[in-house]
Amino acid sequence: KQEVTQIPAALSVPEGENLVLNCSFTDSAIYNLQWFRQDPGKGLTSLLLIQSSQREQTSGRLNASLDKSSGRSTLYIAASQPGDSATYLCAAEETSGSRLTFGEGTQLTVNP
């Protein structure tokens, strides 16, 4: 059974810092790895999707990497802003089905 873990559970940084969020998964048989953002009381916003054949994806200040062999993905946020404050979730889509298995998220606070 796939298990996804995110470290740290919470992170507080001053504005302008670059930061890295970590995601690990136990079963490397995945189609893709997807990163989401969730604001309090809201649904999930898709940030980046990395296909299993890819090593990284970039969107603006965000860069996500994937290392299937080690079961790890990272989300890099450059020049963080207070508006980046949210919970970030990673999810793995397994080759055995289309379900996403989520981690518990990292709650990020960027202080002005």
Place this chain on the structure above:
Amino acid sequence: GAGVSQTPSNKVTEKGKYVELRCDPISGHTALYWYRQSLGQGPEFLIYFQGTGAADDSGLPNDRFFAVRPEGSVSTLKIQRTERGDSAVYLCASSLSAGVYNEQFFGPGTRLTVL
């Protein structure tokens, strides 16, 4: 409105009652997913549809939970004899198709509270 929509946004019910939660996927998306998110946790998979049929319902916790998608578009999640432990946010997602490299897009969720 091009995104996934869910109604109601909030539902408060009493233990033992029946509830229905509705999801409208993005137009043209053939795959539809239901997840449940408890406070402080990541979403957990319940069921997904490819077209009208349930392709994987292995995440449904018990037989009180049932979901339909009769015309391959709108889906309804039905919960019978609700229990306090059913309280959670129910999230719906859709994608172009199930399978390889499908990006799932989520709705805002329905917050269910069972008193």
